[in-house]
Amino acid sequence: xxxxxxxxxxxxxxxxxxxxxxxxxxxxxxxxxxxxxxxxxxxxxxxxxxxxxxxxxxxxxxxxxxxxxxxxxxxxxxxxxxxxxxxxxxxxxxxxxxxxxxxxxxxxxxxxxxxxxxxxxxxxxxxxxxxxxxxxxxxxxxxxxxxxxxxxxxxxxxxxxxxxxxxxxxxxxxxxxxxxxxxxxxxxxxxxxxxxxxxxxxxxxxxxxxxxxxxxxxxxxxxxxxxxxxxxxxxxxxxxxxxxxxxxxxxxxxxxxxxxxxxxxxxxxxxxxxxxxxxxxxxxxxxxxxxxxxxxxxxxxxxxxxxxxxxxxxxxxxxxxxxxxxxxxxxxxxxxxxxxxxxxxxxxxxxxxxxxxxxxxxxxxxxxxxxxxxxxxxxxxxxxxxxxxxxxxxxxxxxxxxxxxxxxxxxxxxxxxxxxxxxxxxxxxxxxxxxxxxxxxxxxxxxxxxxxxxxxx
Numbered sequence: 001x002x003x004x005x006x007x008x009x010x011x012x013x014x015x016x017x018x019x020x021x022x023x024x025x026x027x028x029x030x031x032x033x034x035x036x037x038x039x040x041x042x043x044x045x046x047x048x049x050x051x052x053x054x055x056x057x058x059x060x061x062x063x064x065x066x067x068x069x070x071x072x073x074x075x076x077x078x079x080x081x082x083x084x085x086x087x088x089x090x091x092x093x094x095x096x097x098x099x100x101x102x103x104x105x106x107x108x109x110x111x112x113x114x115x116x117x118x119x120x121x122x123x124x125x126x127x128x129x130x131x132x133x134x135x136x137x138x139x140x141x142x143x144x145x146x147x148x149x150x151x152x153x154x155x156x157x158x159x160x161x162x163x164x165x166x167x168x169x170x171x172x173x174x175x176x177x178x179x180x181x182x183x184x185x186x187x188x189x190x191x192x193x194x195x196x197x198x199x200x201x202x203x204x205x206x207x208x209x210x211x212x213x214x215x216x217x218x219x220x221x222x223x224x225x226x227x228x229x230x231x232x233x234x235x236x237x238x239x240x241x242x243x244x245x246x247x248x249x250x251x252x253x254x255x256x257x258x259x260x261x262x263x264x265x266x267x268x269x270x271x272x273x274x275x276x277x278x279x280x281x282x283x284x285x286x287x288x289x290x291x292x293x294x295x296x297x298x299x300x301x302x303x304x305x306x307x308x309x310x311x312x313x314x315x316x317x318x319x320x321x322x323x324x325x326x327x328x329x330x331x332x333x334x335x336x337x338x339x340x341x342x343x344x345x346x347x348x349x350x351x352x353x354x355x356x357x358x359x360x361x362x363x364x365x366x367x368x369x370x371x372x373x374x375x376x377x378x379x380x381x382x383x384x385x386x387x388x389x390x391x392x393x394x395x396x397x398x399x400x401x402x403x404x405x406x407x408x409x410x411x412x413x414x415x416x417x418x419x420x421x422x423x424x425x426x427x428x429x430x431x432x433x434x435x436x437x438x439x440x441x442x443x444x445x446x447x448x449x450x451x452x453x454x455x456x457x
Contacts, residue, residue, distance in 0.1 A: 043290035045078060047247040050100050050202035055243065056209075057096035058201055061103040061154070061183065062110075064089055067123070069165075069179065070116035072097075076243055080219035085117065085177040087163075098181035100207060101163075103154045105187055114147045121174060122148065124166035125183065127377070127409040129155045131429040135374055137436050138168035139342070155428075156377070157407065158190035158308070160207070160259040168342070172234065172265050172442030176223045178243075180263050182207050189308040197255050197301050204256050210271075210288065211243070211263040212236030225443065231331045232367065233266025233441040241289050248290040254299040265442040268368060268412065310407060313355075313379040315422045320357040321348075325369050325413060325439070325449075332448060333369075333439065339448035346434055348453035353426045357381070364416035369444070372410040373423070374435035375455070380404035380411055381420040390414055410440055431457050 050056040067087045074084035074097070086097040103109065115121050120143045124136035133140060134152040142148045161183040165174035184201065186194075199205040213236040216222045225234060241247050262269055274285070327333045338347055350356060358378075360371055383390070383399030393401060404411070413419050427433065438450030 043246045043248040043287070045244050045247050047249045047289065048242040048244045049206065051096075054094065054096045056098055056100045056182065056207065057091065057094075059089065059091055059096065059099040059101055061101040062107045064091075064099065064101065064109075064111050066090075066112045066114060068114045068116055069121055069123075071177075074178070074243075076213070076221060076240070077215065077219045077245060082215075082220045083177075084221065085174060085179050087123075087179060087181055098178070100181065100201070101183040102201070103183065103185050105154055105156065105185065107154045108151070109154065110149075110151045112147050112149050113142075115142050115144055117174075118144050119167065119170055119174070120144070121165050121167050121179075123150070123163050124374075125152075125161065125163050126372075127156065127159065127161040128152075128183070129375060129377070129427065131427075132375075132433045132435060135435060136163075136166050137374065137434070138166055139434070141167040154185060156185055157311075158185050158187040159407070160184055160261065162261055162263070164263075166436075168340075169446050172446045173223055175263070175442055176213070176234065176265055177221060180209065180211075182209070182259070182261065184259070193304065193307055196304050197257070198299075199255075199257050204254070205259070206249075206256060207242070207259045207261065208289070209242050209261045209263045210239065210269060212239045212265075212267050214238065227331070230443050230447055231333075233443045235267050236264070239267075239286060239288055247288075248292060250292050250294045252295045252297050252299070253293050254297060255301060255303060266444075268370070310405075313407075313422045313424055315357045315381055315420070316355040318357075320359040320420060322359045322361065323437075324361050324363065325366060325371070326363040327366070333444045335437070335439075335449060335451050338451050340438070340450040340452070341448075344452075346452040346454040348437070348451060350425050350453060350455050352433075352455050352457050355422070355424050358421050358423060360411070360413050360419045360421065362413045362415055362417050366415040368412055368414050369449070370410050370412045370440040371437070372440040373437050374409075375427070375433065376423055376425060376435075377407040377409055378411075378421045378423045380408060381422055384418045384420075386417045387414050390417070425455050427455065433457075 048055055050058050067089050069087055071083055071085050073081040076082050076084065089096050089099055113123055120141040122136050122138065122141040130152045134150050140148065162180060163183055164180045165171050167174065194205065214222045215238065238245055260271060324336055332339055362369060380400060381398065386399055390401065391399065395402060411419055411421060433455045434452055436450055437453055438445045
């Protein structure tokens with residue numbers, strides 16, 4: 001039997017049952033019959049949790065003074081050291097890689113990024129409200145051997161954010177080779193939920209970073225783009241969870257929280273659970289994680305009826321600002337016919353403090369585009385002309401999907417679909433601020449499906 005995680009409440013409750021379950025996903029592209037045929041016995045690698053092997057170790061963001069960006073050897077595949085790029089830090093005398101940063105609203109984060117790569121790089125704090133310098137866009141990338149000092153205050157509500165590279169042209173390669181980490185913001189709502197359900201980060205509150213990767217014959221990470229992959233986006237042959245191939249997790253019969261991050265360059269997922277006794281649904285399923293229910297503790301916690309409170313964000317009056325997602329007929333994806341160039345500056349200008357409605361329209365002869373807006377979170381108001389499989393899971397007459405109800409920084413726009421979103425461009429920073437709006441298929445971003453927009457003071 002397959003159970004689809006459709007709401008946050010059902011997701012938290014999913015592991016309250018007995019037996020063994022596999023977390024799987026349905027990517028929009030690639031037939032996966034061979035992967036679906038994998039038996040449960042092939043899940044032989046223990047899931048890497050925060051702190052194991054130094055990977056994803058939990059660190060307070062305000063206490064982290066420096067991140068070194070460099071290349072090292074890491075066993076992504078068991079017993080096969082492979083060149084791997086990581087954000088490394090020294091914490092209490094130990095080296096941690098891609099640390100999981102914890103913060104609260106109001107925390108001040110001051111850290112130095114030191115670039116030991118042979119390429120320029122910069123860190124983008126994905127989802128956070130920062131000024132343009134601390135947002136981490138390509139205009140501020142630094143060359144090999146140089147450093148960059150961040151100094152910002154966490155202003156956003158509780159959520160699972162992340163950080164990753166954002167240099168021009170090579171963001172996809174750098175993220176693929178390993179540069180990605182989580183930043184978890186916790187506020188009073190989050191603390192109440194953790195107490196109510198007895199959740200602890202890394203134990204029962206578990207990040208799941210899903211990434212697809214390809215390996216050479218020697219077992220080394222491989223990133224070689226064909227022309228088709230540059231156009232469609234890179235799809236790896238093996239799907240990893242927390243950099244673990246075919247992982248398993250031993251769990252108790254109780255409530256767990258999983259913070260799922262799609263860290264793949266281009267692949268989309270529809271995660272759900274399938275009980276081992278019922279098997280996997282069909283050849284389109286790709287098993288990702290086996291969860292073995294091993295014990296039955298005396299656990300009687302109830303999931304609260306209200307998990308959090310969302311701020312209201314009303315749509316602006318008047319016509320929306322329109323953005324058309326398409327391509328130029330020459331294998332280049334575009335936004336309103338534009339491709340990114342530093343020489344073009346910022347073709348879009350908004351006024352500080354303005355409320356706007358944006359209409360994102362995807363051409364029918366297209367592919368799904370996860371559109372990311374830097375600097376500001378937004379609410380989804382409506383989906384129209386969605387594909388049949390999206391309308392089938394819509395929860396309201398305005399076509400919204402379950403994941404559309406929170407405060408978002410990225411929204412997936414399907415071919416032929418139109419999505420209306422509401423934004424508030426209020427911010428506390430002085431002077432004009434420049435941000436990016438782009439497709440988060442990283443190969444699309446690298447090849448120009450991105451524009452700058454200016455928030456005028």
